[in-house]
Amino acid sequence: MNNQLVFCKSKVCIHPSTNASNNIAGYLLITKQNNVGNVDPMLQYVTEDGLDSKHRIWLDEAEMKLSNGFTKDVRMPQDLLFSAISMPYSFAVKLNSLYSIQLRLPSPNKWWFGSVILHSKSPQEDETLPILFFHDDVCRSTIAKQKKLNKSFDPFNSTGEIYWGGSDLKDAISKYVDLQQTIIEPTIWLVNATLDDLRNFSTNVSLLEAQGKSNVSANDGDDKSTFWDKMDSTKWNVMSRIADATSATGSFVSSMIRKHPIVQLAERNKNNVYVKKLLNNPRVKEIQDDYDSATIYLAKWAQGVKEQSDKFNLLNETSESYRKILNNELGMGNGDNDISFSDFELNKALERSFPLTQQKWNSFFDSQGRINITINEIKDFIFHGGIESIELRKTVWLYLLGVYPWDSSYDEKLQIEQTLRNIYNTEYKSKWLNRVPNSDPEEEEYWHDQIFRIEKDVRRNDRNIDIYKYNTPDGKNPPQNETADNEMDEDENTNLSDSTNSDSKSEILNPHLLALKNILISYNVLNTNLGYVQGMTDLLSIIYYIVRDEELAFWCFVNFMERMERNFLRDQSGIRDQMYTLAELCQIMLPQLSKHLSDCDSSNLFFCFRMILVWFKREFDLESVCSIWEILLTDYYSSQFQLFFMLAILQKNNDTVVQNLTQFDQVLKFFNDINGTLDWSDLMTRSELLFIRFKKMMDLMERNKELQDDKLLPMYTNEDANESNSELKKSDYHLQLLLSKQIVIQREEERTKDSIK
Amino acid sequence: MSSRKKNLLKVIVLGDSGVGKTSLMHRYVNDKYSQQYKATIGADFLTKEVVIDDGSQAATMQVWDTAGQERFQSLGVAFYRGADCCVLVYDVTNPKSFDNIKSWRDEFLIHANVSSPETFPFVILGNKIDIEDSKQKISAKQGQEMAKELGNIPLFLTSAKDSINVDVAFEEITRGALQQNQNDADAFKDDFNDAINIQLDDESSSCAC
Numbered sequence: 003m004n005n006q007l008v009f010c011k012s013k014v015c016i017h018p019s020t021n022a023s024n025n026i027a028g029y030l031l032i033t034k035q036n037n038v039g040n041v042d043p044m045l046q047y048v049t050e051d052g053l054d055s056k057h058r059i060w061l062d063e064a065e066m067k068l069s070n071g072f073t074k075d076v077r078m079p080q081d082l083l084f085s086a087i088s089m090p091y092s093f094a095v096k097l098n099s100l101y102s103i104q105l106r107l108p109s110p111n112k113w114w115f116g117s118v119i120l121h122s123k124s125p126q127e128d129e130t131l132p133i134l135f136f137h138d139d140v141c142r143s144t145i146a147k148q149k150k151l152n153k154s155f156d157p158f159n160s161t162g163e164i165y166w167g168g169s170d171l172k173d174a175i176s177k178y179v180d181l182q183q184t185i186i187e188p189t190i191w192l193v194n195a196t197l198d199d200l201r202n203f204s205t206n207v208s209l210l211e212a213q214g215k216s217n218v219s220a221n222d223g224d225d226k227s228t229f230w231d232k233m234d235s236t237k238w239n240v241m242s243r244i245a246d247a248t249s250a251t252g253s254f255v256s257s258m259i260r261k262h263p264i265v266q267l268a269e270r271n272k273n274n275v276y277v278k279k280l281l282n283n284p285r286v287k288e289i290q291d292d293y294d295s296a297t298i299y300l301a302k303w304a305q306g307v308k309e310q311s312d313k314f315n316l317l318n319e320t321s322e323s324y325r326k327i328l329n330n331e332l333g334m335g336n337g338d339n340d341i342s343f344s345d346f347e348l349n350k351a352l353e354r355s356f357p358l359t360q361q362k363w364n365s366f367f368d369s370q371g372r373i374n375i376t377i378n379e380i381k382d383f384i385f386h387g388g389i390e391s392i393e394l395r396k397t398v399w400l401y402l403l404g405v406y407p408w409d410s411s412y413d414e415k416l417q418i419e420q421t422l423r424n425i426y427n428t429e430y431k432s433k434w435l436n437r438v439p440n441s442d443p444e445e446e447e448y449w450h451d452q453i454f455r456i457e458k459d460v461r462r463n464d465r466n467i468d469i470y471k472y473n474t475p476d477g478k479n480p481p482q483n484e485t486a487d488n489e490m491d492e493d494e495n496t497n498l499s500d501s502t503n504s505d506s507k508s509e510i511l512n513p514h515l516l517a518l519k520n521i522l523i524s525y526n527v528l529n530t531n532l533g534y535v536q537g538m539t540d541l542l543s544i545i546y547y548i549v550r551d552e553e554l555a556f557w558c559f560v561n562f563m564e565r566m567e568r569n570f571l572r573d574q575s576g577i578r579d580q581m582y583t584l585a586e587l588c589q590i591m592l593p594q595l596s597k598h599l600s601d602c603d604s605s606n607l608f609f610c611f612r613m614i615l616v617w618f619k620r621e622f623d624l625e626s627v628c629s630i631w632e633i634l635l636t637d638y639y640s641s642q643f644q645l646f647f648m649l650a651i652l653q654k655n656n657d658t659v660v661q662n663l664t665q666f667d668q669v670l671k672f673f674n675d676i677n678g679t680l681d682w683s684d685l686m687t688r689s690e691l692l693f694i695r696f697k698k699m700m701d702l703m704e705r706n707k708e709l710q711d712d713k714l715l716p717m718y719t720n721e722d723a724n725e726s727n728s729e730l731k732k733s734d735y736h737l738q739l740l741l742s743k744q745i746v747i748q749r750e751e752e753r754t755k756d757s758i759k
Numbered sequence: 760m761s762s763r764k765k766n767l768l769k770v771i772v773l774g775d776s777g778v779g780k781t782s783l784m785h786r787y788v789n790d791k792y793s794q795q796y797k798a799t800i801g802a803d804f805l806t807k808e809v810v811i812d813d814g815s816q817a818a819t820m821q822v823w824d825t826a827g828q829e830r831f832q833s834l835g836v837a838f839y840r841g842a843d844c845c846v847l848v849y850d851v852t853n854p855k856s857f858d859n860i861k862s863w864r865d866e867f868l869i870h871a872n873v874s875s876p877e878t879f880p881f882v883i884l885g886n887k888i889d890i891e892d893s894k895q896k897i898s899a900k901q902g903q904e905m906a907k908e909l910g911n912i913p914l915f916l917t918s919a920k921d922s923i924n925v926d927v928a929f930e931e932i933t934r935g936a937l938q939q940n941q942n943d944a945d946a947f948k949d950d951f952n953d954a955i956n957i958q959l960d961d962e963s964s965s966c967a968c
Contacts, residue, residue: 451855455776458776459776459777459798462794462796462797462798463797464797465794465795466795535828535830536800536826536828536831537798537800539798540797540798540800571830573830573833574830574833606837608801608802608834608837611800611801611834612800612801615800615801616800620797620800667804667821670802670803670804671803671804674801674803758829759828759830
């Protein structure tokens with residue numbers, strides 16, 4: 003076993019008592035085993051007196067090396083930790099098993115040291131973790147760095163915070179795990195937090211307060227339930243969870259609980275009859291009894307919270323008005339509790355600020371490379387926060403697009419990848435590269451026509467995206483053209499000139515465009531019935547841009563086409579089905595707009611055709627398209643979530659359309675030219691709320707129908723009723739299908755010589 | 760049915776994918792050209808104010824651009840309705856697109872439901888004549904012969920890229936569309952309403968085309 007040292011900080015002390023002479027000094031280390039990836043780094047603490055002088059000198063040197071950015075292979079002497087780790091006060095903990103880390107800044111006048119409080123997910127382990135004080139004034143690496151910063155007149159580190167020894171620890175840890183600062187207590191950072199924790203710890207105080215007030219006053223007396231009941235059932239869990247996770251650390255719990263928005267909310271409403279009731283709730287009592295610290299928050303309810311809440315109010319004023327707008331526009335607004343949004347639903351849809359990071363992603367996998375949380379949790383992250391970087395996107399999209407099964411191990415993934423690369427080359431690509439002409443002249447002509455169509459669309463594909471821009475063998479701008487650029491007579495700021503153009507007869511040289519062509523032709527070999535259809539290049543273009551690997555992008559595309567084939571069928575039945583479903587959806591969700599569109603001869607929603615066909619690719623910029631697609635690909639709520647996103651676009655423009663447009667052509671033009679005006683994130687929040695409302699409406703209809711069926715069924719036996727029933731069933735079926743997460747597959751029928759192209 | 764707007768000339772541009780329909784439309788309406796046009800999905804239109812002949816009359820021309828791929832046509836036919844002129848485009852370097860001109864015309868006549876197919880104005884454009892001669896597969900002569908065969912349809916050889924003959928072609932298109940628009944209005948007048956007669960007569964007499 004080979005231990006690598008990746009972080010070292012000296013003069014990190016434990017203060018067993020208030021007497022400074024009892025302080026124990028030591029080294030705080032992060033070590034990593036040299037084998038697989040970034041899995042399982044350890045945070046270790048060893049006291050100075052547990053080490054012999056040789057090892058201390060070694061560590062002092064290593065500390066300076068690492069602090070100066072020397073990261074290559076700092077191997078620990080085999081015997082360094084053997085004796086030291088068994089000394090009293092020494093400890094070792096896996097970074098992944100930490101729940102949170104609290105970083106308390108030193109006082110500016112050096113009256114107290116900066117300190118770090120670690121919390122483990124396991125209560126037993128948690129008890130063994132002492133508070134660590136950073137004696138910056140005697141720590142060589144901290145002093146050296148401080149000097150450097152002073153020289154550049156910058157007392158802050160790169161992120162604008164005051165520099166101290168703990169900053170280095172935070173930077174080092176964040177390389178291996180995902181750290182998220184909590185809003186309610188900014189010194190506390192959650193380690194690889196679950197999305198639920200993130201939601202709860204970032205819950206907005208003022209929002210909750212606002213709801214609390216409005217709910218309490220609106221219901222005053224007659225409806226005793228809603229807000230407090232909901233809080234009781236869902237949000238109390240959070241508090242007890244904090245308590246569970248950190249039972250041993252009194253001060254932590256109390257500060258956490260005291261600052262929890264629910265507690266603050268309750269504090270401000272303590273004279274309210276429901277709060278009084280709540281405090282007598284047996285579960286609250288239980289928390290009070292079990293944990294001493296919990297009583298502190300009750301005692302301190304009377305003081306010190308107003309300032310903080312004012313601060314939050316200020317910070318979140320905009321988000322609150324946004325929340326109100328969404329609730330007004332998308333909720334039913336008639337007080338129908340079955341259909342209005344719960345606080346939880348609104349919060350969940352609004353909170354989109356935790357993207358999936360590389361560290362977080364790594365934490366999902368065990369040492370074998372299998373996921374250790376549910377697929378749904380991963381999808382929740384993607385759906386509500388997106389994927390942070392393009393590098394990570396490449397990895398995650400391979401899962402989203404079905405190349406890697408979610409539950410495969412490292413070894414299996416390697417094997418799958420190898421096999422797929424082989425099959426692509428031997429079964430598909432080489433099939434057409436070494437193709438012998440077909441003896442049937444019509445088939446031969448068909449084939450050449452397919453190639454012609456593919457090349458034509460690949461040549462003009464997304465020439466505004468950097469990798470596709472220049473038709474040169476290296477895909478780069480040839481230097482001789484730079485001067486000619488400005489003289490081009492073109493309306494968009496393109497840099498294309500004759501030698502790099504998309505002339506319909508010029509050969510494709512750009513390696514990325516060539517890859518698109520190869521993939522599309524290979525797909526033509528794989529799916530012989532469908533043939534090439536315009537729009538497919540648009541789909542592939544995005545996938546290839548992310549995956550940037552011809553062989554893997556092919557398989558991503560093949561899997562993507564499983565669900566997208568229905569958009570391209572000869573008889574257009576798949577796309578018609580979706581437009582029909584959308585029209586139904588629009589009718590029940592946006593009846594005013596639906597009626598208006600019908601008055602404008604637009605009830606067939608043809609103006610949505612392009613958006614649905616290529617998943618909004620022509621309406622948004624590249625980055626936004628990727629963000630939208632990875633969310634749609636999760637099938638988190640529905641495999642046809644694109645229709646809810648489409649519905650959100652309609653909803654967002656509802657008033658504009660109703661007030662200003664009266665003709666079919668106006669409506670079409672309005673939506674054709676809509677690009678550049680849309681905020682995808684806002685629309686996604688709206689889509690989610692629209693889906694939730696739709697689901698509630700469906701549930702309600704289902705219940706009503708059951709009731710009616712029970713009562714009325716015997717009365718309707720004639721044919722009329724059957725007929726209207728079947729009509730109802732048809733639209734019912736389309737709407738029901740929207741609740742399914744299973745992708746809808748519609749395949750092209752067998753191609754004949756007369757088949758339309 | 761959406762009402763026929765006065766002095767709105769509706770022009771439909773048809774032809775195989777990649778022949779340059781979108782480029783021609785942009786060249787005519789905005790006098791611009793870009794290499795970046797992607798394959799058209801669905802349908803779109805641009806409008807341009809036109810002044811006719813001696814400047815005595817103004818109209819708005821609405822030029823409709825549709826997807827070239829055959830299987831999308833079943834959705835595109837909705838736009839044919841109410842057209843005043845149909846522009847058929849082929850690519851002089853692509854014989855197939857030339858061969859398909861006739862079927863594009865037939866397709867249009869079947870779905871557009873025009874009042875008198877014999878007199879309905881078409882214009883044929885052979886596009887991309889900027890491309891070097893050796894790559895041009897359809898000669899001007901071949902173009903002329905086909906145009907004649909289809910009923911003496913006016914033909915123009917154009918380049919959207921280098922702006923050759925585009926304006927001239929659209930002048931012809933405007934004339935045809937205006938004539939058709941007038942014919943339909945006359946038919947409308949004869950059929951229905953004498954009271955409007957006088958007004959329309961006034962208008963038509965001021966149009967000395």
